[in-house]
Amino acid sequence: AQSVSQHNHHVILSEAASLELGCNYSYGGTVNLFWYVQYPGQHLQLLLKYFSGDPLVKGIKGFEAEFIKSKFSFNLRKPSVQWSDTAEYFCAVLTTSGTYKYIFGTGTRLKVLA
Protein backbone atom coordinates (compact mmCIF):
# COMPACT_ATOMS: atom_id res chain seq x y z
CA ALA A 1 0.00 0.00 0.00
CA GLN A 2 1.11 3.55 -0.64
CA SER A 3 2.36 5.22 2.49
CA VAL A 4 4.61 7.91 3.89
CA SER A 5 6.67 7.17 6.98
CA GLN A 6 8.04 9.74 9.35
CA HIS A 7 10.08 7.79 11.84
CA ASN A 8 10.61 10.58 14.36
CA HIS A 9 7.34 11.33 16.12
CA HIS A 10 8.74 13.71 18.71
CA VAL A 11 12.02 15.58 18.57
CA ILE A 12 13.40 17.92 21.23
CA LEU A 13 16.39 20.09 20.42
CA SER A 14 18.18 23.04 21.92
CA GLU A 15 18.49 26.24 19.97
CA ALA A 16 21.34 26.21 17.43
CA ALA A 17 21.28 22.42 17.17
CA SER A 18 21.05 20.87 13.73
CA LEU A 19 17.85 19.19 12.59
CA GLU A 20 17.15 16.29 10.30
CA LEU A 21 13.69 14.78 10.01
CA GLY A 22 13.29 11.58 8.08
CA CYS A 23 10.65 10.91 5.44
CA ASN A 24 10.34 7.74 3.38
CA TYR A 25 7.57 6.82 1.01
CA SER A 26 6.42 3.65 -0.64
CA TYR A 27 5.24 4.21 -4.19
CA GLY A 28 6.81 2.98 -7.38
CA GLY A 29 5.69 5.73 -9.74
CA THR A 30 6.58 9.38 -10.12
CA VAL A 31 5.87 11.73 -7.25
CA ASN A 32 5.93 15.33 -6.19
CA LEU A 33 7.19 15.83 -2.65
CA PHE A 34 6.31 18.37 -0.01
CA TRP A 35 7.07 19.38 3.54
CA TYR A 36 4.35 21.29 5.35
CA VAL A 37 4.69 22.94 8.75
CA GLN A 38 1.95 23.56 11.31
CA TYR A 39 2.80 26.11 13.99
CA PRO A 40 0.83 25.83 17.25
CA GLY A 41 -2.77 26.81 16.69
CA GLN A 42 -2.30 27.48 13.01
CA HIS A 43 -3.05 25.78 9.71
CA LEU A 44 -0.58 23.84 7.62
CA GLN A 45 1.73 25.93 5.49
CA LEU A 46 4.07 24.91 2.70
CA LEU A 47 7.72 24.73 3.78
CA LEU A 48 9.22 23.47 0.55
CA LYS A 49 8.46 21.29 -2.45
CA TYR A 50 10.21 19.13 -5.01
CA PHE A 51 8.79 18.46 -8.45
CA SER A 52 11.86 17.82 -10.60
CA GLY A 53 15.42 18.96 -11.24
CA ASP A 54 17.98 19.54 -8.51
CA PRO A 55 17.17 17.04 -5.77
CA LEU A 56 18.34 19.47 -3.09
CA VAL A 57 15.60 22.02 -2.58
CA LYS A 58 15.59 25.06 -0.36
CA GLY A 59 12.52 26.37 1.36
CA ILE A 60 11.57 29.15 3.69
CA LYS A 61 13.27 29.95 7.00
CA GLY A 62 16.51 28.17 6.16
CA PHE A 63 15.03 24.72 5.67
CA GLU A 64 16.16 22.39 2.92
CA ALA A 65 15.36 18.87 1.83
CA GLU A 66 17.07 16.30 -0.34
CA PHE A 67 15.26 13.85 -2.58
CA ILE A 68 17.13 10.56 -2.86
CA LYS A 69 15.19 8.57 -5.41
CA SER A 70 17.02 5.30 -4.78
CA LYS A 71 16.09 5.44 -1.11
CA PHE A 72 12.55 6.81 -1.63
CA SER A 73 13.46 9.49 0.87
CA PHE A 74 12.92 13.22 1.25
CA ASN A 75 14.57 14.23 4.50
CA LEU A 76 14.19 17.72 5.92
CA ARG A 77 17.21 19.56 7.32
CA LYS A 78 18.09 22.80 9.01
CA PRO A 79 21.64 23.60 10.19
CA SER A 80 20.63 25.62 13.23
CA VAL A 81 17.13 25.60 14.69
CA GLN A 82 15.45 28.44 16.50
CA TRP A 83 12.82 28.46 19.24
CA SER A 84 10.34 29.71 16.62
CA ASP A 85 10.76 26.45 14.67
CA THR A 86 8.71 24.67 17.33
CA ALA A 87 5.93 23.13 15.26
CA GLU A 88 4.66 19.93 13.72
CA TYR A 89 6.17 18.94 10.40
CA PHE A 90 4.41 16.83 7.81
CA CYS A 91 5.94 15.13 4.82
CA ALA A 92 3.55 14.61 1.89
CA VAL A 93 3.74 12.80 -1.39
CA LEU A 94 1.58 13.49 -4.42
CA THR A 95 1.48 10.54 -6.79
CA THR A 96 1.61 11.77 -10.38
CA SER A 97 1.55 8.60 -12.44
CA GLY A 98 -1.93 7.18 -12.83
CA THR A 99 -4.17 8.74 -10.22
CA TYR A 100 -3.23 11.94 -8.42
CA LYS A 101 -3.28 11.27 -4.73
CA TYR A 102 -1.87 13.10 -1.75
CA ILE A 103 -0.46 10.90 1.00
CA PHE A 104 0.57 12.54 4.25
CA GLY A 105 2.94 11.23 6.86
CA THR A 106 1.89 11.09 10.51
CA GLY A 107 3.89 14.17 11.39
CA THR A 108 6.86 14.99 13.64
CA ARG A 109 6.44 17.28 16.60
CA LEU A 110 9.53 19.42 17.05
CA LYS A 111 10.14 21.29 20.27
CA VAL A 112 13.05 23.69 20.40
CA LEU A 113 14.25 24.70 23.83
CA ALA A 114 15.43 28.27 24.26
Added chain:
Amino acid sequence: NAGVTQTPKFQVLKTGQSMTLQCAQDMNHEYMSWYRQDPGMGLRLIHYSVGAGITDQGEVPNGYNVSRSTTEDFPLRLLSAAPSQTSVYFCASTSDRVNSPLHFGNGTRLTVT
Protein backbone atom coordinates in the same frame (compact mmCIF):
# COMPACT_ATOMS: atom_id res chain seq x y z
CA ASN B 1 -6.49 38.20 0.93
CA ALA B 2 -8.72 35.69 2.73
CA GLY B 3 -7.46 32.44 1.13
CA VAL B 4 -9.30 29.42 2.53
CA THR B 5 -11.88 30.23 5.20
CA GLN B 6 -13.39 27.60 7.47
CA THR B 7 -16.26 28.01 9.90
CA PRO B 8 -16.87 27.33 12.68
CA LYS B 9 -13.51 27.11 14.47
CA PHE B 10 -14.90 24.97 17.27
CA GLN B 11 -17.99 22.82 17.56
CA VAL B 12 -19.39 20.40 20.10
CA LEU B 13 -22.07 17.97 19.01
CA LYS B 14 -24.03 15.23 20.68
CA THR B 15 -24.06 11.79 19.13
CA GLY B 16 -26.62 11.62 16.36
CA GLN B 17 -26.72 15.33 15.61
CA SER B 18 -25.96 16.61 12.14
CA MET B 19 -24.05 19.68 11.09
CA THR B 20 -22.24 21.30 8.19
CA LEU B 21 -18.65 22.51 8.23
CA GLN B 22 -18.22 25.39 5.84
CA CYS B 23 -15.25 25.98 3.55
CA ALA B 24 -14.84 28.85 1.12
CA GLN B 25 -11.90 29.99 -0.97
CA ASP B 26 -11.47 33.19 -2.93
CA MET B 27 -8.57 32.10 -5.13
CA ASN B 28 -10.68 30.56 -7.92
CA HIS B 29 -9.17 27.15 -7.19
CA GLU B 30 -10.74 24.23 -8.99
CA TYR B 31 -9.50 21.56 -6.58
CA MET B 32 -10.84 21.47 -3.03
CA SER B 33 -10.58 18.78 -0.40
CA TRP B 34 -11.40 17.89 3.19
CA TYR B 35 -8.99 16.20 5.60
CA ARG B 36 -9.26 15.07 9.15
CA GLN B 37 -6.26 15.22 11.44
CA ASP B 38 -6.00 12.73 14.27
CA PRO B 39 -3.07 12.22 16.66
CA GLY B 40 -0.54 9.77 15.29
CA MET B 41 -2.42 9.39 12.01
CA GLY B 42 -1.49 12.49 10.09
CA LEU B 43 -4.01 13.88 7.63
CA ARG B 44 -6.50 11.60 5.98
CA LEU B 45 -8.52 12.58 2.94
CA ILE B 46 -12.29 12.49 3.40
CA HIS B 47 -13.67 13.88 0.12
CA TYR B 48 -12.39 15.99 -2.71
CA SER B 49 -13.65 17.92 -5.71
CA VAL B 50 -11.92 18.77 -8.98
CA GLY B 51 -14.48 21.39 -9.95
CA ALA B 52 -18.05 22.58 -9.49
CA GLY B 53 -20.47 19.69 -9.71
CA ILE B 54 -17.77 17.02 -9.32
CA THR B 55 -16.96 15.27 -6.06
CA ASP B 56 -15.28 12.01 -5.14
CA GLN B 57 -14.44 9.99 -2.07
CA GLY B 58 -11.11 9.94 -0.31
CA GLU B 59 -9.84 7.29 2.06
CA VAL B 60 -12.25 7.89 4.97
CA PRO B 61 -15.59 9.06 3.46
CA ASN B 62 -18.04 7.13 5.63
CA GLY B 63 -20.37 9.35 7.65
CA TYR B 64 -19.66 12.45 5.56
CA ASN B 65 -21.29 14.05 2.53
CA VAL B 66 -20.09 16.86 0.30
CA SER B 67 -21.38 18.92 -2.57
CA ARG B 68 -19.79 21.50 -4.85
CA SER B 69 -22.38 23.80 -6.33
CA THR B 70 -19.93 26.68 -6.84
CA THR B 71 -16.19 26.99 -7.36
CA GLU B 72 -15.84 28.90 -4.09
CA ASP B 73 -17.67 26.66 -1.62
CA PHE B 74 -17.16 23.08 -0.51
CA PRO B 75 -19.22 22.24 2.60
CA LEU B 76 -18.75 19.02 4.55
CA ARG B 77 -21.84 17.49 6.12
CA LEU B 78 -21.88 15.13 9.06
CA LEU B 79 -25.08 13.17 8.73
CA SER B 80 -25.28 11.62 12.20
CA ALA B 81 -22.30 12.53 14.36
CA ALA B 82 -20.41 9.79 16.18
CA PRO B 83 -17.65 10.05 18.81
CA SER B 84 -15.25 8.57 16.24
CA GLN B 85 -15.67 11.76 14.24
CA THR B 86 -14.08 13.83 16.99
CA SER B 87 -11.17 15.36 15.13
CA VAL B 88 -9.70 18.48 13.61
CA TYR B 89 -10.96 19.07 10.09
CA PHE B 90 -9.02 20.96 7.46
CA CYS B 91 -10.19 22.20 4.11
CA ALA B 92 -7.56 22.65 1.41
CA SER B 93 -7.54 23.93 -2.13
CA THR B 94 -5.20 24.37 -5.05
CA SER B 95 -5.32 25.71 -8.58
CA ASP B 96 -3.43 22.74 -9.94
CA ARG B 97 -3.25 19.65 -7.78
CA VAL B 98 -0.28 18.35 -9.72
CA ASN B 99 1.97 21.39 -9.92
CA SER B 100 0.86 23.59 -7.04
CA PRO B 101 0.83 23.01 -3.29
CA LEU B 102 -2.29 22.85 -1.16
CA HIS B 103 -3.57 25.94 0.65
CA PHE B 104 -5.12 25.04 3.98
CA GLY B 105 -7.81 26.67 6.07
CA ASN B 106 -7.37 27.24 9.80
CA GLY B 107 -9.28 24.13 10.76
CA THR B 108 -12.41 23.19 12.68
CA ARG B 109 -12.02 21.38 15.98
CA LEU B 110 -15.03 19.10 16.38
CA THR B 111 -15.92 17.18 19.54
CA VAL B 112 -18.72 14.63 19.53
CA THR B 113 -19.95 13.56 22.95
